[in-house]
Amino acid sequence: MSMxxxxxxxxxxxxxxxxxxxxxxxxxxxxGVSASTEDVARRAGVGIGTVFRHFPTxxxxxxxxxxxxxxxxxxxxxxxxEADAGTAFFRFFAYAVEQxxxxxxxxxxxxxxxxxxxxxxxxxxxxxxxxxELAAALAELLARAQRAGAVRADMGVAELVAxxxxxxxxxxxxxxxxxxxxxxxxxxxxxxxx
Amino acid sequence: MSMxxxxxxxxxxxxxxxxxxxxxxxxxxxxGVSASTEDVARRAGVGIGTVFRHFPTxxxxxxxxxxxxxxxxxxxxxxxxEADAGTAFFRFFAYAVEQxxxxxxxxxxxxxxxxxxxxxxxxxxxxxxxxxELAAALAELLARAQRAGAVRADMGVAELVAxxxxxxxxxxxxxxxxxxxxxxxxxxxxxxxx
Amino acid sequence: MSMxxxxxxxxxxxxxxxxxxxxxxxxxxxxGVSASTEDVARRAGVGIGTVFRHFPTxxxxxxxxxxxxxxxxxxxxxxxxEADAGTAFFRFFAYAVEQxxxxxxxxxxxxxxxxxxxxxxxxxxxxxxxxxELAAALAELLARAQRAGAVRADMGVAELVAxxxxxxxxxxxxxxxxxxxxxxxxxxxxxxxx
Amino acid sequence: MSMxxxxxxxxxxxxxxxxxxxxxxxxxxxxGVSASTEDVARRAGVGIGTVFRHFPTxxxxxxxxxxxxxxxxxxxxxxxxEADAGTAFFRFFAYAVEQxxxxxxxxxxxxxxxxxxxxxxxxxxxxxxxxxELAAALAELLARAQRAGAVRADMGVAELVAxxxxxxxxxxxxxxxxxxxxxxxxxxxxxxxx
DNA sequence: AATGAATGAGTATTCATTCAT
DNA sequence: TATGAATGAATACTCATTCAT
Numbered sequence: 001m002s003m004x005x006x007x008x009x010x011x012x013x014x015x016x017x018x019x020x021x022x023x024x025x026x027x028x029x030x031x032g033v034s035a036s037t038e039d040v041a042r043r044a045g046v047g048i049g050t051v052f053r054h055f056p057t058x059x060x061x062x063x064x065x066x067x068x069x070x071x072x073x074x075x076x077x078x079x080x081x082e083a084d085a086g087t088a089f090f091r092f093f094a095y096a097v098e099q100x101x102x103x104x105x106x107x108x109x110x111x112x113x114x115x116x117x118x119x120x121x122x123x124x125x126x127x128x129x130x131x132x133e134l135a136a137a138l139a140e141l142l143a144r145a146q147r148a149g150a151v152r153a154d155m156g157v158a159e160l161v162a163x164x165x166x167x168x169x170x171x172x173x174x175x176x177x178x179x180x181x182x183x184x185x186x187x188x189x190x191x192x193x194x
Numbered sequence: 195m196s197m198x199x200x201x202x203x204x205x206x207x208x209x210x211x212x213x214x215x216x217x218x219x220x221x222x223x224x225x226g227v228s229a230s231t232e233d234v235a236r237r238a239g240v241g242i243g244t245v246f247r248h249f250p251t252x253x254x255x256x257x258x259x260x261x262x263x264x265x266x267x268x269x270x271x272x273x274x275x276e277a278d279a280g281t282a283f284f285r286f287f288a289y290a291v292e293q294x295x296x297x298x299x300x301x302x303x304x305x306x307x308x309x310x311x312x313x314x315x316x317x318x319x320x321x322x323x324x325x326x327e328l329a330a331a332l333a334e335l336l337a338r339a340q341r342a343g344a345v346r347a348d349m350g351v352a353e354l355v356a357x358x359x360x361x362x363x364x365x366x367x368x369x370x371x372x373x374x375x376x377x378x379x380x381x382x383x384x385x386x387x388x
Numbered sequence: 389m390s391m392x393x394x395x396x397x398x399x400x401x402x403x404x405x406x407x408x409x410x411x412x413x414x415x416x417x418x419x420g421v422s423a424s425t426e427d428v429a430r431r432a433g434v435g436i437g438t439v440f441r442h443f444p445t446x447x448x449x450x451x452x453x454x455x456x457x458x459x460x461x462x463x464x465x466x467x468x469x470e471a472d473a474g475t476a477f478f479r480f481f482a483y484a485v486e487q488x489x490x491x492x493x494x495x496x497x498x499x500x501x502x503x504x505x506x507x508x509x510x511x512x513x514x515x516x517x518x519x520x521e522l523a524a525a526l527a528e529l530l531a532r533a534q535r536a537g538a539v540r541a542d543m544g545v546a547e548l549v550a551x552x553x554x555x556x557x558x559x560x561x562x563x564x565x566x567x568x569x570x571x572x573x574x575x576x577x578x579x580x581x582x
Numbered sequence: 583m584s585m586x587x588x589x590x591x592x593x594x595x596x597x598x599x600x601x602x603x604x605x606x607x608x609x610x611x612x613x614g615v616s617a618s619t620e621d622v623a624r625r626a627g628v629g630i631g632t633v634f635r636h637f638p639t640x641x642x643x644x645x646x647x648x649x650x651x652x653x654x655x656x657x658x659x660x661x662x663x664e665a666d667a668g669t670a671f672f673r674f675f676a677y678a679v680e681q682x683x684x685x686x687x688x689x690x691x692x693x694x695x696x697x698x699x700x701x702x703x704x705x706x707x708x709x710x711x712x713x714x715e716l717a718a719a720l721a722e723l724l725a726r727a728q729r730a731g732a733v734r735a736d737m738g739v740a741e742l743v744a745x746x747x748x749x750x751x752x753x754x755x756x757x758x759x760x761x762x763x764x765x766x767x768x769x770x771x772x773x774x775x776x
Numbered sequence: 777a778a779t780g781a782a783t784g785a786g787t788a789t790t791c792a793t794t795c796a797t
Numbered sequence: 798t799a800t801g802a803a804t805g806a807a808t809a810c811t812c813a814t815t816c817a818t
Contacts (some may be wrong), residue, residue: 009795010797010800010802011797012797012803013801013802016388016802036786036787036788037787037788037789038786038787038788046803046804046805047198047804048788048789048804048805049790049791049802049803049805050791050802050803050804052788052789052790053801053802053803054802054816057788057789058224058787058788058789065217065815066325071797106350113224121816122814126801127792137806148291152806154377155375155379158368158375159372159375159376159379160220160371161367161368161378162364162365162367162368162373162376163364163368163379163380164364165360165364166359166361166362166363166364166365166376167360168360169360169363170356170357170359170360171356171358171360172364173355173356173359174352174355174356178352178353178356179356181352181353182356182357182360184350185346185357185380185383185384186379186380186383187216187383188382188387189380189381189382189383190206190379190385191381205780206777207777207778210778212779228809230812230813231812231813231814232812232813235780240778240779241778241779242779242781242813242814243777243778243779243780243781243814243815243816244778244779244780244815245778246814246815247777247778250814251813252812253815254808284816323779366777395739398780398781398816398817399818400781400782400817401780401781401782404739404781404782405696418794423618424807424808424809424818425808426807426808426809434782434783435782435783435784435794436781436783436784436809436810436811437781437782437783437784437811437812438711438781440809440810440811441781441782441783441798442781444810445809446808446809446810455775508818527649529815535596540767543763543767545789546756546760546763547760547763547764547767549756549758550668550752550755550756550761550764550769551752551753551764552767553755554745554746554747554748554749554750554751554752554753554764554768555671555748555751555753556748557747557748557752558744558745558747558748558751559744559748560743561743561747562740562743563745566627566740566741566744567744569737569741570741570744570745570748573734573737573745573768573772574745575771576770576771576775577767577769577770577771577772578767578771594798594799595799598798598799618790618791618792619791619792619793620791620792623801628794628795628799628800629799629800629801630792630800630801630802631793631794631798631799631800631801631802632798632799632800632801634792634793634794635798635799638790638793640791640792640793670779717806
């Protein structure tokens with residue numbers, strides 16, 4: 001009441017919230033989102049009631065976890081925009097796919113969130129602010145790479161997102177070597193065409 | 195109770211098994227594999243006990259359903275092998291992806307089954323006979339296309355499967371137009387390089 | 389399939405259903421309807437799943453229990469109709485109240501069910517068949533007693549039900565002597581007036 | 583933290599206590615006593631901890647709220663004692679019933695409280711001071727009406743309380759017209775006989 | 777062989793109560 | 798003293814699996 005904070009949670013409450021999200025991220029990645037909320041609580045070292053105080057539904061917890069991952073990718077994309085356009089683009093693509101490979105359960109929802117940000121996604125998923133953020137970052141990255149002649153001009157963010165989704169999903173199922181090789185094939189497809 | 199037994203009952207049982215598989219395919223496609231076994235039984239018009247007599251676990255039922263889909267793909271691959279190599283290859287790829295797009299719940303397990311068939315899959319899933327069958331068909335299809343010069347030589351079945359998985363997963367999340375366009379990009383990547 | 393039964397439950401299933409209802413009756417009477425379903429199952433000696441198989445909601449179980457009580461009262465009312473009208477009426481009233489006194493949690497819902505059967509009840513409770521049955525029996529009982537001059541003419545089933553409810557509820561809170569005495573007062577009020 | 587403490591805080595606390603009771607009265611009346619304590623706190627505009635500081639159990643809060651209602655009835659009874667004995671008696675009876683009709687969740691506990699005040703109540707509930715107060719007021723009211731010949735002599739406070747409870751409970755279930763009519767019947771029963 | 781009733785571990789969610797801030 | 802975050806026992810309900818009929 002004396003500090004100027006947004007929805008000020010007490011320090012330890014904020015800490016707990018973070019721990020729960022962390023735990024959920026780990027648990028969902030390991031067992032899929034059908035893992036029990038109790039498992040998340042146990043891993044976070046808090047009572048089950050605490051989880052539900054912070055996230056009133058399991059669904060809301062799942063959403064928040066996905067949002068966290070999307071936000072991270074968006075940050076990464078924004079950061080890379082400054083560098084040499086083509087390199088930045090391909091480096092980001094590889095990075096995003098690599099991430100998804102280790103956090104398997106997320107890949108598609110992550111991508112879905114991105115898709116809601118203004119591409120060609122089909123379902124009426126909530127067009128989250130962060131999703132839009134990511135879409136904007138991707139658009140920038142792609143446009144620069146195209147202007148630099150590193151990426152074919154006849155494609156948009158929708159295709160980019162689709163390829164990210166696909167490559168991420170594929171990455172879950174194969175070893176690192178095949179992953180790299182497969183990515184090279186996709187990259188060749190992305191380059192300008194004679 | 196007073197009918198000719200032996201063969202008669204066997205035929206009945208076979209019919210039931212088929213009906214259950216059909217029902218499961220429909221139910222899982224509609225509600226995902228987390229649909230209840232009871233739903234499957236109801237749709238098949240049999241008792242729940244009958245389902246478990248034919249498939250001792252739910253998991254075994256799910257597997258069998260997926261196996262059915264994989265078998266279909268393998269057949270398609272084998273059939274196309276006869277045609278012009280390049281055309282066959284790309285036509286099959288597009289077909290498989292299109293299938294996955296409409297049967298979304300299956301895509302990943304389908305892909306997993308394929309992966310077990312001798313590629314670079316990581317988990318220790320049993321390398322099912324059908325999976326191997328599919329892998330063989332894919333190998334044939336790929337080899338012919340490569341020999342015909344329609345597909346780059348520096349890739350194997352592992353990469354093909356990875357791309358199939360990825361493209362299938364991506365297909366679930368985007369509309370048909372983006373899907374086609376994305377596939378073109380991947381196809382360009384698959385063609386022989388400079 | 390060979391016997392002519394309504395919704396034929398297997399013999400043991402019917403037995404279980406009955407046991408569950410009995411157990412629920414006892415448990416609800418002792419602890420109120422907020423007693424846990426698990427308690428009911430335990431008392432009935434069946435698994436929790438069995439309770440839910442027979443009564444898909446706790447609410448449905450509660451309803452069924454109440455219905456059982458109402459049905460019993462209706463039977464009693466019908467049986468008494470034959471006897472001397474005045475005696476029958478007052479005997480039934482006393483009996484119903486006595487019942488309620490020992491099965492405290494039910495009194496009002498029992499009465500509510502009766503009220504839905506065509507009296508002046510306020511809420512939109514489902515006009516259950518049994519409730520209507522009871523109302524009809526009550527109407528008959530009352531009309532006969534009135535024709536016999538044993539009960540005042542200026543009242544209807546609505547008032548009778550209200551008095552039954554009230555006397556039943558009151559009976560829960562006082563000892564048998566006071567109960568009898570209180571009932572006498574109400575009976576005096578019910579008799580024709582100078 | 584720097585204000586005049588001692589009295590000042592006490593006054594604050596007293597105000598909070600009152601607000602909580604008010605809120606509880608409203609919330610319980612609207613949703614029944616199974617409403618959550620958090621709802622009460624929210625409505626009172628205080629933290630949940632504050633509610634539990636003033637009332638160490640939820641039960642104690644519920645009791646206090648009921649006590650308040652009983653106290654009100656006792657006051658009413660005392661006030662009416664001054665008026666014409668017969669009128670006072672019947673007016674009070676009607677008033678008490680009318681109250682219960684609109685505040686349904688309370689009726690039985692209210693009645694219980696009254697019952698503990700020295701009548702024939704069965705359970706070992708603590709004979710609260712207020713309950714005794716009410717019983718005394720009722721005794722006075724009744725005695726006067728009996729002396730005035732307006733109420734039958736062969737009944738005591740126990741029967742009066744029983745009838746109040748019963749009429750109150752009945753009042754919850756029927757519309758105002760039936761309520762009035764039913765009350766007339768009870769009143770006829772209460773009047774001196776032949 | 778087919779049935780469907782029975783089972784009970786498991787799940788999300790609520791809520792009275794405690795306690796650090 | 799007031800706050801509200803944390804707690805965890807309790808609850809209704811689901812579903813894969815077993816087994817008597």
